[in-house]
Amino acid sequence: MAFLQGLDSHIVIVGCGISGIGAAQKLLNQGFHNVRILEATGRCGGRIRTGRIGSKTVEIGANWIHGPCQDNPVFRLACRYDLLDAASTSEENQAVDVGGHPPYVSNWFSSSGRRLDPELTEPAAALFQSLLLECQDFHASGGEPAPSVGAYVKARAPGLAAAEWRDDGGAARDLGLATMSALLKLECSISGTPSMDDVGLGAFGAYKTLPGLDCTFPAGYEGLIGCMMKELPEGIVSYNVPVKCVHWNGSVQRPGPCGRAFPVWVECENGDAVPADHVILTVPLGYLKKHQKTLLSPPLPLKKMHCIERMGFGTNNKIFLEFEQPFWDPDCEAIHFVWEDESALVDVVPDVERFWMKKLACFTVLKPAERYGHLLCGWISGHESEHMESLSEAEVEKSVTQVIRRFTGNPTISPKRIMRSQWYHDPYTCGSYSYLATGCSGFDIDTLAEPLPLKGSRTKPLQVLFAGEATHDSFFSTVHGALLSGWREGDRIISHYSPSSFSVSVSSKL
Ligand SMILES: Cc1cc2nc3c(=O)[nH]c(=O)nc-3n(C[C@H](O)[C@H](O)[C@H](O)COP(=O)(O)OP(=O)(O)OC[C@H]3O[C@@H](n4cnc5c(N)ncnc54)[C@H](O)[C@@H]3O)c2cc1C
Ligand SMILES: *[C@@H]1O[C@H](CO)[C@@H](O)[C@H](O)[C@H]1NC(C)=O
Secondary structure: OHHHHHHOOEEEEEOOOHHHHHHHHHHHHOOOOEEEEEOOOOOOOOOOOEEEEOOEEEEOOOOOEOOOOOOOHHHHHHHHOOOOOHHHHOHHHHHOOOOOOOOOOEEEEEOOOOEOOHHHHHHHHHHHHHHHHHHHHHHHHOOOOOOEHHHHHHHHHHHHHHHHOOOOHHHHHHHHHHHHHHHHHHHHHHHOOOOHHHEEOOOHHHOOOOOOOOEOOOOOOHHHHHHHHHOOOOOOEEOOOOEEEEEOOOOOOOEOHHHOEOOEEEEEOOOOEEEEOEEEEOOOHHHHHHHHHHHEEOOOOHHHHHHHHHOEEEOEEEEEEEEOOOOOOOOOOEEEEEOOOOOOOOOOOOOHHHHHHHHOOEEEEOOOHHHHOEEEEEEEEHHHHHHHHHOOHHHHHHHHHHHHHHHHOOOOOOOOEEEEOOOOOOOOOOOOEEEOEOOOOHHHHHHHHOOEOOOOOOOOOOOEEEOOHHHOOOOOOOHHHHHHHHHHHHHHHHHHHOOOHHHHHHHOOO
């Protein structure tokens, strides 16, 4: 009986990214029929966004399924919808367990316009990798010899480099360290942080990888969203409806449908007010950081506010460059730019306006060439990336072309097309994805995910629930983390109303 009434409850999901879609999927499958999604923009998918450069399909947001194996729900869905190629779904591919991908086949260029010798760059890359592995171990062992990943790497690297290149003199050592600077910048993009000095050392290992060699969607990641949306009832999403304020805790007293009182009213920018028993908020952490003081009324409890402030959310952008002819080797998967003046291990550019392009240290080569031609994806994070967004595409093209000419020593190279993402200035994302900043731990993620009202309140339970990438304690910053978080909050509502949930959880302990 209680369950039947539960199915009538009004549920509003804020945000139509994969976490919001996942929550809706769960609830509808269980028979909840008053489910609505309010989406600020005119499209679904959020940070899953496929675009085009010329005639080629590229990912402006998420690119890979990280860890495509049976434990990854995004992989399972992609298989069910038949969206992957045979190589990605093979047993062999699922079994490779190397934390994503084996080291890229790389071409290294330096600021003095020469190719760097693999005899130098390979040991530097290996040293850097071993330092990152050391960083991951502090999560399990406890204790932090340094506050951040950056501080730890910067403290350890010079000694290791001196030992590695002790017979080759200072020049090789300095170049080895400059090589590690390029890798540190790439790591900033991967972590979505302005500097590795901002990433907590003890928390670094909280992020978990799944087995499986990272794979992509040949026809675009948005195909996954399209397939998921087809399974939802038509009209469930209201587009171009930004939510302005979630009035919870019975703070708006007004009769809703059938004259009933609702604990929550969702106020939209367009003036609409939508009544709800439960609201699942899936807005990005970057949006929460910017709007947390006004997005809820009454405001968020202090402990949630503080953890939203503490947690990290940075910018990682892509700059796509298309060329007539490659300036890299046929087998090359990644191109790295080493600034020879950076042997002091730097991952932040001092004069952002003049030198933002120094942060752009790595380009991945889109493969296969038959599909993409000669297309590179450059990665740039941090304040340098945010500044890049504010420039015109022509200005970006000019600066990047200058850098490529300098590093390749070829004064005539020009990209024939360029396109970049602008995630920081996207008003409903405000950056790219979350990371555990210094001073943070998994507890902050759990606090962020805690529904309102907090435990112990005698008002109606589960009024506001929190999903989205940043609320998953081991897969934050990923698509599968986002999807799992949406399912989790859907399930939280389902089990709240399910008459069997209590007896099931009790009996399973017996
Ligand atoms: C450049 C980039 C590369 C990435 N690469 C990868 C990758 O290779 N692999 C991977 O697994 N992950 C990757 N990610 C991360 C991945 O895209 C995200 O973790 C995931 O898509 C987040 O889903 P979500 O539902 O939590 O949030 P979102 O997709 O951001 O959805 C939130 C939705 O809420 C809406 N919204 C915001 N404010 C309001 C409001 N006030 N009212 C109504 N609606 C609102 C937004 O418009 C948006 O549609 C990448 C992200 C970026 C930016
Ligand atoms: C919610 O409402 C109750 C009772 O009306 C009140 O005691 C409580 O302080 C309110 N909580 C918040 C966070 O405003």
